[in-house]
Amino acid sequence: MEKNNTPKGFPAFHVEIIPPKQDSVKLEDDLTLFAAKFERVMASGFTASITDNAMGLLAFQGHECIEELGLKARPGQVLIHLNTFHTKETLEEILTACQRLGIFSVLAISGDGSPRLPKLKPAEMEAEETEAVTSVELIRYIRRHYPLFTVGAAFNPYEPEKHEFEKLDRKLEAGAAFVITQPIIEKNSVVDRLLQDYPELPVTVEAWMSKKLYLLSDVVGYPIPEDAVFDPIDTLRRLRDIYPLCGTYLSLLGFKTQYELIEAMSPERREAR
Amino acid sequence: MKIQSEQEKSSYKNVWTVAEVANGAVHPVSYELIGAARRLADARGSQVWTVALGCGHTGEAGSLFAYGADKVILVDDSRLEAFNDELECNILQRLTIRYRPEILLCAATSRGRALIPRLAGKLHAGLTADCTGLAIDPGNGDLLQTRPAFGGNIMATIRSSEYRPQMATVRPKVMSAPEPLPGRTGEIIRETVEPGDVFKVKEILQSVRQNGSAVSLGDARIIVAGGRAMKGPEGFVLLERFASLVGGAVGASRAAVDNGWISYPHQVGQTGATVQTDVYIACGISGQIQHLIGMQSCKTIIAIDVDDTTPMMKLADIAVKGDLFEIIPAVIKEIETVKSKQEKA
């Protein structure tokens, strides 16, 4: 690899970890599992990418789990997702806690709402001129008030292309320093254009690690048959070949069945050994 | 009150309505209730009595007779100017114990929905909220009350055979008001606030009217309504534009309101407003039954949605299948074009 567009100290594998749900009836078990996953990701030298009420389903926050369970966030190895469905107080609390825990990477996304989740207001983000707070306002706010943080943004290659690139420019202008795409399962022309037009921008592509490919139907915008055969590991290998300069974000990774295969694939892990 | 014998049961007579009086004027829902009560009373061979609690509304009694009341119990007192749960409940409790109505109907307004359950609690009477149908069982004379249950997915018929009075609330516009008969009169029974009525009653420090903040879905000729598929508050900005172009009001499904995209006064359906407009344009509303029963009496229903298998798309007179965020702007543009041509011509 002559050139790696992943910045230093930014390991190429992001492993998504979803914190326990608020309505969990076996919370302690879920927390134990969270801790085990987190520690394993830390030990591998990967980045633990911790979601924020994914799909609008109420869950505990990543920083709470880390703090409450006494886990250790290794420098540069934790990425906290942060969406626009919070009160201002909660937002500040999360960012302050991250600083306390030595976590300085956040992925700022618009996110999914639910009746239970409050939404940040434009005035709270010092963006009175906008109708509603999106990731752009959130990125700008974090950069303005928490300059130590590196803020990432999402990139969706399935949205109308022109629109998505315009949005990307606004996110970058607001201070986004890296992007993570929606899941792709093959060479994607929009991602190709992204890499070509933004050569300095660190890009991480999301790989779908579940065998249930049809769950992606809503993301890609067309129906995928329920019986579609899909080999996640094989697809991941191919994506790594197609996009050697990109990091890879692993969603729905099976810790029991897939983790060792991922570790074996990883340059960081080999170096760590 | 639990009924111990047939003799006791037959001592309860007549159908009562509680008039909705606000700021000295009778609210139209009061006439809708009288219309429903008239049908029930005729089926029972009994009378319609309307209780009108308020202040400065004595002159309104005539209209209550015109719509079908046989007797009006009037309590005109300055302490009844604003709604006071305890005071009105105490008066009604006293009157119902004295006169023993068989049936008592009240509007399911914010006042009725607070007052009547308190009264039912005191009297140990059966109460059915938000009825969409009221009838008399021809067999035993019981009141059959129909209301949507389980989020409006099913209609339940409810009765309270062993208790009197049988009490029900009805939302505004669910029943239609009868044609008034000017000159029809009846007996006015004047009652007063008694000393016992004002015991343990709250203080009303101030009543504030906020004109303009009210969304008048009821007065609109056209409603442009949005649901879950409008995706967010931005979607409703688009619908505002659409609505203002056609001179309509913006409505919403419960899902959109629950998500905080638009405020509750815009909600149409069983738990919001019931509407009967000339045109109802449903944008991205799948059509949960609780929504449909609030708007299916509109004259022309137009549905726009990406999924044409939804109940709303099936119910509609005109169903447009496609991407809401492409269709709606295109429709707005088209209507603007037609209108500007019409203005020129």
Place this chain on the structure above:
Amino acid sequence: MKIVVCVKQVPATADARIDPETKRIIREGTKAVLNPFDLYAVEEAVRIRERAGGEVIALSMGPENAKNSLIEALSMGADRAVLLCDRAFGGSDTWATGYALSKAIEALGGADLIICGKQAVDGDTAQVGPGIAARLDIMQAANVSKVEDVDPGHIRVCRSNEYGYDLLRLRLPALITVLKDINIPRIPTLKNARKARQADIAVWTPSDIGADPGLIGLNASPTRVVKTEPPALRDSVTLHIDGGEPEKAAAALAGELFGRGLL
């Protein structure tokens, strides 16, 4: 300040579906959640306690698994919780529910303030709050959008209505039902959620609350559901317009609207 907040576990509405063939409610797999309006009641109770001191007791009636809703109330900051759970309570309508909850509040030694959500989303009746106030013979205010202040003897609240709002002063003990405008319910912290799951939730039977056996459950419920049927919906012939080409579809729709004299 001793505050009792009454909560109910309800089916998650989005999941309530009808079997198209049998026309019956599909109850299997329907998730149960804390009634959404009750979140606002719990939040308001906790906020008042945070200002005025005292205790918040969450009270519910329902099956054993209604404990989950009480756990949620505890996670949000209620100090303790009581569940009325017994077969004898089964089949209660709103009257019998109001009676049982009022007896439970008496068994708790009474309360200065009782807070309920505006209504439960499964029945949408809004009757239980005023029913409790009636049984306890205390003042009530439904549809409260703001609590102005609370002192040891009184509470001042704004009550919304169709025309605006009223500012009311109620003597304590009193009962209020709250709207969603009143606050933004907090999301429980992990620390509180863990503590709540360890809490001992009291489970009470009719004898624990000194209830008259003749006034609880189905037998004391004045209302009976005698029939259920699918709602009658309007039957119309639908004109379909394909929106594959938005401009064409828009022209067709506008043509219909103007052609039928609707615009």
